[in-house]
Amino acid sequence: MKSPKKCDEVIDRILEGEETSLGEISEHIASCPSCSRLAALASELAGQGRRLREEPMRPEAEARLRARALEVLESARRKSPSPVREWLVSAWRPALAACAVALLAGAALLLLPFEQDARQIETAEAERQQPAGLRIGYDEEIYRLKRRLDARLRRFENRYLASNEFGEFERRTAALEDRIDFYAARVRREM
C-alpha cells in the first residue's frame, strides 16, 4: 500500500542503516513495490560495499605504496626543523595576528564617523520624502522605518552585490530586518 509518510520512513531507515525487516515497516515494504525495490537496491549496494572493502589490494601495489610512504616519512623526519626555528615560527604568528588586529581597529576607527553620517543622511532623506496625508501614529512610524530599510538596502546592494559579496549582503540585510522588526514591535507596544 502506497503511503508517502511510510515511504519516507523507509528511506530514513535505509540511510541510517537500521533494520527494515521488523514490525510495521516490514509490512509496509512487503505491500509497497516501490519501497521493496528500494530496500533490495540498498541491501545489494551495502553487500557490494562489504565485498569491495574486503577485497585485497594487489600485493605489488601495496608494497610500492608502503615503500613510497616510508621514504616520504623518513625524508620528512630528516628535514624536520630545529627547535629554535620552530620557536621563531611560533613566535611570529601571534605577532602577525596582533599587527592585523591593530590595523583592523585603526580602519574601523577611521570608517565609523562616515557610517554615522550616512545614517543621519538616510534618516533625514526618509523624513523628507514622507508623503502627506498619512495617518499620524503607528502607520507613520512603520512607514518611516520601511523607508529607512529601503535606503539602507540600496546602499548595501551598491556596496556588496556590486563586488559579489553575497554572504555579507545577506548577513547585513538580515541584521537590518531584525532591527526593523524590533523597532516595529516597540512602536506597536508604545502606541
Place this chain on the structure above:
Amino acid sequence: MCGDLDSAAMDADLVRRLQAGDVSAFDEIFARHRGGLLAFLEGLSGDRGMAEDVAQESFVELAKHIRRINPEQGVSGWLYRTARNRAIDMLRRRKRVRLPGQSFFRSLGALADDRGAPWERMQRREAAGRVLSLLDTLPLREREVLAMRFLSDLKFREVAQALGRPLGTVLWQARRGLRRLREAYDEKPEKM
C-alpha cells in the same frame, strides 16, 4: 555513537604517533582506511586499477602532509577528500565524468582482473556489473555521497566532513540519490 567516538579517538592517537615519528602508525592507518577508501574510489570511478592508483597517491600525500593534519579532526575526512579530488581530476582527464557506458569500462576492468579462481572472478564480475552500474547513472554529487555511505560504510557526519558540505545537504543528496537509483532501476530492470 560510542563506537564512533572510540574510532575517532583511535585515529587521533594514530595521527599523533605518526607526527611524533612512529612509522608503525602509518601501517595501522592504512589497515583501518584502505578497504573503505578503495570501495569508495571504485564506486566513483568504476575502475579497480584506477582506485588502487588514487588510493596509493592519497596515502603517500597523507605521509607527506602529516604534520599539517589536526589530530582532533581525524584522518578519515582528509583522506577521503584528497582521494575524491584526485579521482575527479583523473576522471576529468579521461573525460569520463558522467559519461554513459562507464559500466563498459568496468566490465573491461573486471575481465582484465586475473586474481582468484575463475569461479570467483565470474562472481565478482557479475556483482560489479549490477548495482554499481546503476550508481554510475547518478550525478557525481549524489554518487559520491551514496558511495561513501553504502560502499565505504561511513557515517553521514563523516561523509559531510569529507565532502565539506553541511550535514543536512548530505542527507538530502543521499535521499535524492536513492530515489534516482530506484528510478534508474525501474527504467532498466533487466540489468539487475
